[in-house]
Amino acid sequence: MTRTLQPDLEPSRPARPDSVLGRRARRVIGVREDVLDWVPEERPRYTRMGVIVVVTGVLSGLSMTVLLTRMTDIPVLLVPLVATLWGLVILALDSWLISSTHGQSRRKAMLYLPRLLISCLLGFVIAEPLVVMVFHPAINQQVQDNRAADLAAFESTWQRCNPASGEVVTEPGCADHRLSIEDSRAAFRSQRDNLAAQRTKMADDVNRDQATWNELEAKARAECRGEPGAETTGVPGEGPECTRNRQMADRFWQDKRLGERQAELAAVEGELRKLTEDVKQAEKSYGARIESEVRKKIDDWRSSRGTTGILEELTALGQLSSRSVPVLIGQWVLRLLLVLLDCLPVLTKWMGGATMYDLLLRDQLAAGRRMHARQLELDEEFGTVRARARHATNIAVHHEVVNEQEAARQRAKDEEIERRARRYRGDEPE
Helix, strand or coil: CCCCCCCCCCCCCCCCCCCHHHHHHHHHCCCCHHHHCCCHHHHHHHHHHHHHHHHHHHHHHHHHHHHHHCCCCCCCCHHHHHHHHHHHHHHHHHHHHHHCCCCCCCCCHHHHHHHHHHHHHHHHHHHHHHHHHHCHHHHHHHHHHHHHHHHHHHHHHHHHHCCCCCCCCCCHHHCCCCCCCCCCHHHHHHHHHHHHHHHHHHHHHHHHHHHHHHHHHHHHHHHHHCCCCCCCCCCCCCCHHHHHHHHHHHHHHHHCCHHHHHHHHHHHHHHHHHHHHHHHHHHHHHHHHHHHHHHHHHHHHHHHHCCCCHHHHHHHHHHHHHHCHHHHHHHHHHHHHHHHHHHHHHHHHHHHCCCHHHHHHHHHHHHHHHHHHHHHHHHHHHHHHHHHHHHHHHHHHHHHHHHHHHHHHHHHHHHHHHHHHHHHHCCCCC
16 A cells, blocks of 8 residues: 655744645646645645646636537527536546646656647637637628628529529529429410410401402492592492492492401400400519519528527638738637647646656655555565465364374274273173
8 A cells, every 4th residue: 555655844944824725726637735745835836737727627618608609509508517518528638638747757758749739729629719709799790791792692693593584594503593483474475476466367357358348438439429530430429330339338348247357356456455464464473473482582591590600600700810910810819829828737847847746746656666566575475474374284284183083093993902802801791
């Protein structure tokens, strides 16, 4: 068993007062107070180391809190618990990094470099959310600007790929941005075009027959008025030629059904005007549906964004750094300062070399190792003596048993001789 070396003599000067908080801070980094009592001058050094490790653990918890608050899918009640656990993990790692160097008498690079690398990595993990928190106002504005630009590009793409005219846009970027909307304009347009063609044909036929009837009617009126001409007699009044020409005009009107056809043409023109209005309403409705669907896409895009995430903030911070030298310098100064804070205990141990506490602890460990070896030797010697004693005891017991058995055989032999002697003397019947 390792024994603790304690000073046997009273110190020549009073020991420096020590606080409970100082002892607890040193306990975090694994300092043995019984060894440190021999060199109380080292207490402030190790107290500060312990405080730095505790502060690093607190900052890591704060960093995790900042990180978790940027995640919308984390319950609010779990944020303090997870942040506290993360702070304890960082505290345990930093405590191990420092306590594992106690008792080292030399500044070995292979001993400190891995610990320093781990401290740097932990420092960067802790620093990043804190840097985002410090620059949050500028980052938040940059995020809003980025979202506004993304929203404008998103809206412009959907509107460009879905024009109100219904034209199919064949740009490569529109392949995934086409709306599927029921379109009644094509049916109305087809009906309108067919009816317009029918109306044109009907109008041509009616106009042609109307022109022919107008000529016949004009000829009959000229004959009846007695107007001179190549095709008139020049005799006014209801004569045979007047009657014949009027009958020809009336027969042509009746045979060609000009009155009915003009009524049909007027009906077709009325229906054509109605279809033209329907096409306009369909185009207007289609444009409104496109605008509504695009607006719905925009609303869905906005709702999908939710709160600002840590990755979005890091991207915004990178954009700010690329445009502003002060922001670039400021964020790296803060980041390196936090990394240095986490690396400071290891750097202090490495650069400061072995302290008196390290030398005493090394001697204490060496003494413990020697005492353990001596204890093993004593246990081995004691075990050997006990084994020999047990062996000797076993031999004595064996001899005693053999002697008792020999004595018993001798007694039986003497009794048999005595019995036979009595029988020989006749003292005992056969």
